[in-house]
Amino acid sequence: MRIDVLSIFPSYFDGLTLSLLGKAQSAGILDLRVRDLRDWTSDRHRTVDDTPYGGGAGMVMKPEPWGLALDELASSTPSSTEQRPTIIFPSPAGEVFTQATARDLSTREHLVFGCGRYEGIDERVFEYAASLGEVRLISLGDYVLNGGEVATMAMIEAIGRLIPGVVGNPESLVEESHEDGLLEYPSYTKPSVWRERSVPDVLLSGNHALIASWRRDQQLERTRRRRPDLLPDDES
Numbered sequence: 001m002r003i004d005v006l007s008i009f010p011s012y013f014d015g016l017t018l019s020l021l022g023k024a025q026s027a028g029i030l031d032l033r034v035r036d037l038r039d040w041t042s043d044r045h046r047t048v049d050d051t052p053y054g055g056g057a058g059m060v061m062k063p064e065p066w067g068l069a070l071d072e073l074a075s076s077t078p079s080s081t082e083q084r085p086t087i088i089f090p091s092p093a094g095e096v097f098t099q100a101t102a103r104d105l106s107t108r109e110h111l112v113f114g115c116g117r118y119e120g121i122d123e124r125v126f127e128y129a130a131s132l133g134e135v136r137l138i139s140l141g142d143y144v145l146n147g148g149e150v151a152t153m154a155m156i157e158a159i160g161r162l163i164p165g166v167v168g169n170p171e172s173l174v175e176e177s178h179e180d181g182l183l184e185y186p187s188y189t190k191p192s193v194w195r196e197r198s199v200p201d202v203l204l205s206g207n208h209a210l211i212a213s214w215r216r217d218q219q220l221e222r223t224r225r226r227r228p229d230l231l232p233d234d235e236s
């Protein structure tokens, strides 16, 4: 998978060279390229924003640098695919990002993330981008960040770990929160007693059927308590 990121703060993404995603890049599984949007400006001050038409506080990101940058990145979609790129703009006004979104996007060949700043990006950029690929405005949740960088980091991690070969043991992806629609069961490791707290006896029983049943019950209990909205109708 090829992932391009456009940001005026490219060093935000230095952390993506670490750990599993860093190893995936070294192994050629993930081709991550972070670019400075200012590289597509032409004035001495490398200007990317201006005042909003119609008045209002703050500044709006100018369309010109975005148009030039998206033209270049969208035209460099890996030749190995017929797919047009999926162009993602993190936005509190977008669809909510879920594990299903991550799984869907992990099947794409080319993702382009556009990180807005200030009061946002000129609306015509989203309209224009639709001529280059599939456009998705995506939100991490109902709150506002100062820009799209943190949301992009989170999405790249959630998507990247689902790409085959990134996580060593694919089995570890199966029993996770939200994979089966429920919150995951509690986990324990040695020592069996810690500060007078014991590991549940069932996990020491060696009875795999009993352990599986206990874990499912724990998932339902936790989901019922913390996220009743996720419960399937027959379990609510």
Ligand SMILES: NC(=O)c1ccno1
Binding pocket: 090, 091, 092, 138, 139, 140, 141, 142, 143, 144, 145, 146, 147, 148, 151
């Ligand atoms: N809620 C979000 O994902 C977001 C992105 C940018 N600002 O807020």
